[in-house]
Amino acid sequence: MRLRFRLSALIFGIVLTFSPANAQEPIQIKVADRYTLAADQVYRHDPARHDATHQLTLTLVYFTGSDWPRNAMVEAARKVAEILERCGMLLWQVELVRVDAPRRYHYLNTPKSRELARTLQLAKPTVYFVTDTRHRPAFDAEAIGRGNSQTRPELADSVWVTRATRDVGVALAHELVHVLSDSGQHVDLPGNLMREQTAPENTQLTGAQCAQLREVGAKNGLLHVMK
Numbered sequence: 577m578r579l580r581f582r583l584s585a586l587i588f589g590i591v592l593t594f595s596p597a598n599a600q601e602p603i604q605i606k607v608a609d610r611y612t613l614a615a616d617q618v619y620r621h622d623p624a625r626h627d628a629t630h631q632l633t634l635t636l637v638y639f640t641g642s643d644w645p646r647n648a649m650v651e652a653a654r655k656v657a658e659i660l661e662r663c664g665m666l667l668w669q670v671e672l673v674r675v676d677a678p679r680r681y682h683y684l685n686t687p688k689s690r691e692l693a694r695t696l697q698l699a700k701p702t703v704y705f706v707t708d709t710r711h712r713p714a715f716d717a718e719a720i721g722r723g724n725s726q727t728r729p730e731l732a733d734s735v736w737v738t739r740a741t742r743d744v745g746v747a748l749a750h751e752l753v754h755v756l757s758d759s760g761q762h763v764d765l766p767g768n769l770m771r772e773q774t775a776p777e778n779t780q781l782t783g784a785q786c787a788q789l790r791e792v793g794a795k796n797g798l799l800h801v802m803k
């Protein structure tokens with residue numbers, strides 16, 4: 577599986593300087609349903625027993641009529657909770673947001689995705705479970721942090737997961753680390769979550785990686801420091 581933190585979006589920025597022909601048409605995007613997962617849907621044990629120092633709230637977006645099974649998103653959230661727990665992070669709230677939108681918005685496609693994010697104005701980090709990507713080269717999942725969103729500010733602090741993604745929970749955790757630490761860095765350490773190629777057995781994070789994502793994530797307002 578190929579994953580990538582997009583370091584350059586200049587070409588998309590150039591495209592976006594031209595207004596779309598349908599700019600005056602009303603955009604048919606709306607939230608259809610919101611559902612907050614209960615703690616026992618995210619954790620198999622009492623999260624109050626965590627030795628957590630930071631809280632993370634996740635917003636998971638999917639589309640009415642899309643082929644993403646809700647259970648796959650819940651399972652992914654569980655895996656993220658398990659992996660990030662080792663960095664002292666508690667998934668404080670996970671909200672599933674179902675969105676009604678025309679199919680052209682069900683893809684990672686910078687102009688349309690910017691419209692989508694601008695219209696929805698959801699809490700960040702926001703994870704979009706999309707059908708596919710229109711970007712080339714096509715990556716199964718992409719993270720957009722602060723450092724690579726200057727030309728598309730609506731997409732800062734978002735993750736895009738396509739249906740082609742395998743090991744969705746591990747891939748999502750990988751992309752969230754990119755977003756929280758605002759870094760596209762990969763490592764070669766065996767078993768590490770941030771190897772360029774994700775794999776089910778690669779779930780470890782070093783103390784330094786945890787420290788970086790806690791520090792940067794809190795500075796960027798994506799993590800809440802617990803008292």
Ligand SMILES: [Zn+2]
Nearest residue numbers: 579580581772
């Ligand atoms: Zn990566």
